[in-house]
Amino acid sequence: MQKEDLLATQARITPFIHRTPVLTSRLLNEITGAQVFFKCENFQRTGAFKIRGAMNAVLQVTEDQKTRGVVTHSSGNFAQALALAAQSIGVKAYIVMPENAPQVKKDAVCGYGAEIVECASNPIAREKVAAQVEKETGAFFIHPSNDKDVILGQGTAALELLEDQPGLRYIFSPVGGGGLIGGTALAAHFFGKDTKVIGGEPFEADDAYRSLLSGQIESNDTTNTLADGLRTQLGDINFPIIRQHVAKIIRVEEKEIIAALRLIWERLKIVVEPSSAVALAALLRNKEEYASQKVGVILSGGNIDVGNLPF
Amino acid sequence: MQKEDLLATQARITPFIHRTPVLTSRLLNEITGAQVFFKCENFQRTGAFKIRGAMNAVLQVTEDQKTRGVVTHSSGNFAQALALAAQSIGVKAYIVMPENAPQVKKDAVCGYGAEIVECASNPIAREKVAAQVEKETGAFFIHPSNDKDVILGQGTAALELLEDQPGLRYIFSPVGGGGLIGGTALAAHFFGKDTKVIGGEPFEADDAYRSLLSGQIESNDTTNTLADGLRTQLGDINFPIIRQHVAKIIRVEEKEIIAALRLIWERLKIVVEPSSAVALAALLRNKEEYASQKVGVILSGGNIDVGNLPF
Numbered sequence: 001m002q003k004e005d006l007l008a009t010q011a012r013i014t015p016f017i018h019r020t021p022v023l024t025s026r027l028l029n030e031i032t033g034a035q036v037f038f039k040c041e042n043f044q045r046t047g048a049f050k051i052r053g054a055m056n057a058v059l060q061v062t063e064d065q066k067t068r069g070v071v072t073h074s075s076g077n078f079a080q081a082l083a084l085a086a087q088s089i090g091v092k093a094y095i096v097m098p099e100n101a102p103q104v105k106k107d108a109v110c111g112y113g114a115e116i117v118e119c120a121s122n123p124i125a126r127e128k129v130a131a132q133v134e135k136e137t138g139a140f141f142i143h144p145s146n147d148k149d150v151i152l153g154q155g156t157a158a159l160e161l162l163e164d165q166p167g168l169r170y171i172f173s174p175v176g177g178g179g180l181i182g183g184t185a186l187a188a189h190f191f192g193k194d195t196k197v198i199g200g201e202p203f204e205a206d207d208a209y210r211s212l213l214s215g216q217i218e219s220n221d222t223t224n225t226l227a228d229g230l231r232t233q234l235g236d237i238n239f240p241i242i243r244q245h246v247a248k249i250i251r252v253e254e255k256e257i258i259a260a261l262r263l264i265w266e267r268l269k270i271v272v273e274p275s276s277a278v279a280l281a282a283l284l285r286n287k288e289e290y291a292s293q294k295v296g297v298i299l300s301g302g303n304i305d306v307g308n309l310p311f
Numbered sequence: 312m313q314k315e316d317l318l319a320t321q322a323r324i325t326p327f328i329h330r331t332p333v334l335t336s337r338l339l340n341e342i343t344g345a346q347v348f349f350k351c352e353n354f355q356r357t358g359a360f361k362i363r364g365a366m367n368a369v370l371q372v373t374e375d376q377k378t379r380g381v382v383t384h385s386s387g388n389f390a391q392a393l394a395l396a397a398q399s400i401g402v403k404a405y406i407v408m409p410e411n412a413p414q415v416k417k418d419a420v421c422g423y424g425a426e427i428v429e430c431a432s433n434p435i436a437r438e439k440v441a442a443q444v445e446k447e448t449g450a451f452f453i454h455p456s457n458d459k460d461v462i463l464g465q466g467t468a469a470l471e472l473l474e475d476q477p478g479l480r481y482i483f484s485p486v487g488g489g490g491l492i493g494g495t496a497l498a499a500h501f502f503g504k505d506t507k508v509i510g511g512e513p514f515e516a517d518d519a520y521r522s523l524l525s526g527q528i529e530s531n532d533t534t535n536t537l538a539d540g541l542r543t544q545l546g547d548i549n550f551p552i553i554r555q556h557v558a559k560i561i562r563v564e565e566k567e568i569i570a571a572l573r574l575i576w577e578r579l580k581i582v583v584e585p586s587s588a589v590a591l592a593a594l595l596r597n598k599e600e601y602a603s604q605k606v607g608v609i610l611s612g613g614n615i616d617v618g619n620l621p622f
Contacts, residue, residue: 021332042580262617269353269613271580302580306573307622 003190009152013055033291039161042272042302050081056153057142058085068138073126075101078144083114096130145177146235155183162191171296172279175199175208176230178238185245199249200282209249229275250282273304314501320463324366344602350472353583353613361392367464368453369396379449384437386412389455394425407441456488457546466494482607483590486510486519487541489549496556510560511593520560540586561593584615
């Protein structure tokens with residue numbers, strides 16, 4: 001993937017997405033000791049960055065494939081993102097979701113005109129059901145994170161951030177399936193001025209941290225984290241990008257995620273989901289290293305049930 | 312108060328305040344049936360619109376008075392606002408606060424360099440203690456809402472909103488002490504194109520609603536509302552403005568405030584306090600009247616303890 005691919009991606013998806021604001025806070029600068037620029041993807045369409053990658057992938061499906069639709073498996077933000085992306089260009093979307101997914105998420109996906117196909121709540125079942133839908137309908141499968149076009153799409157958030165703040169020394173991103181941090185790392189590599197990308201990952205789902213240590217893709221031993229968007233598994237397309245272009249991954253405790261979440265809500269006055277707070281939690285954990293530096297933090301999304309908060 | 316007074320106020324305070332963003336949401340337009348423009352004073356300095364009025368008042372204190380300081384009584388957002396406003400121009404501020412005010416609010420006021428004077432938690436005690444401070448120190452008393460300069464300052468939020476959206480047919484504002492809605496009404500009168508101002512008020516603190524009915528200032532029988540910023544009493548300076556320039560006041564139930572609060576958090580992805588949600592709750596209660604109209608809603612502030620939410 002080259003510089004030109006990222007620029008082409010940006011040009012392709014810009015008409016379909018929001019350019020999200022970059023917020024700052026005097027108090028959060030004081031608390032972190034750095035100059036922090038928050039890229040607010042909670043204000044993105046569908047409430048998360050995922051629409052960027054979904055849109056980029058859907059727009060490149062062949063005309064023939066478009067008549068047969070697209071399919072993915074996701075219980076989270078990619079489900080809504082692919083549903084809206086497909087709807088935007090009149091393509092049918094099949095979303096494989098665990099049968100125990102919250103009704104509000106199912107309603108959102110249906111609201112974007114997609115068809116939900118239920119599966120048992122485990123990774124093997126969802127892949128199997130998605131493959132079945134692909135076979136039966138001829139729909140084109142788009143993986144939520146381990147896909148070149150998805151990774152490039154997610155990278156446009158950091159690209160916009162670097163356009164707004166070219167002097168960033170670091171960009172912090174949460175690490176889940178690896179799509180966002182992979183794209184962020186490409187954007188920083190091609191468009192930053194020696195901008196280093198740092199990942200934030202929960203101790204409770206630290207497959208990426210351990211994969212960087214061992215040099216091969218490791219699985220999560222536990223996924224018992226509040227950051228539900230980060231419970232997913234690293235993939236073979238984004239892992240090499242992360243290995244090459246991510247400076248390091250900082251793991252954080254659940255209580256650090258909650259504290260960072262609260263800071264963002266109370267100080268920035270915006271609603272973000274726990275996965276977003278992981279990036280700030282990582283910065284806070286090692287804040288001495290980033291003192292007085294210009295630091296970007298990608299706030300990945302804002303989809304949270306406010307009736308069920310960890311405070 | 313004339314058009315020129317409001318323009319002079321805007322010029323005076325603009326260097327000291329944020330120009331807050333105006334947000335829209337496709338989903339909230341669908342839910343209300345109107346085209347809604349939210350003026351986001353939760354992003355204002357100190358987290359609420361109050362800094363506008365405080366700044367305008369402090370900047371007009373005479374040089375002689377400045378050496379002796381300013382004093383107000385407030386357990387809420389005006390306490391922090393006057394503290395910061397005074398600090399901005401190197402003036403001493405005394406803030407009379409109830410002894411049972413939350414520690415986090417006291418800390419914020421001290422953080423802005425003001426001196427807290429404690430009083431018993433009732434309206435008579437706070438006025439008495441404020442008068443005492445005024446007498447002993449020679450500090451200049453600034454009322455949180457019933458003050459011409461404060462009203463003009465609060466009106467600049469609606470003035471900015473009308474600059475951004477000149478075609479608004481209605482502006483909804485919460486009604487507490489009457490400073491915000493009084494200023495909003497003046498701004499709409501002088502700068503709107505037949506823009507009507509509607510107040511939202513909790514049934515639990517409906518002094519303004521009943522005052523408009525009776526034609527004289529009524530007191531709150533109860534103040535048992537979640538909208539803690541709206542428990543205060545209408546005054547004799549803002550009431551005549553409200554009588555003349557506010558089209559009507561719509562009262563809302565507590566459950567409607569909570570539902571509107573949740574909509575703002577989950578749909579706009581921003582943190583606002585319950586008092587802010589009262590304006591949207593009023594619009595939702597009578598939404599048939601405003602169908603397809605351009606409607607402004609002033610979100611007054613975002614200071615809330617996220618560990619103690621009504622969801």
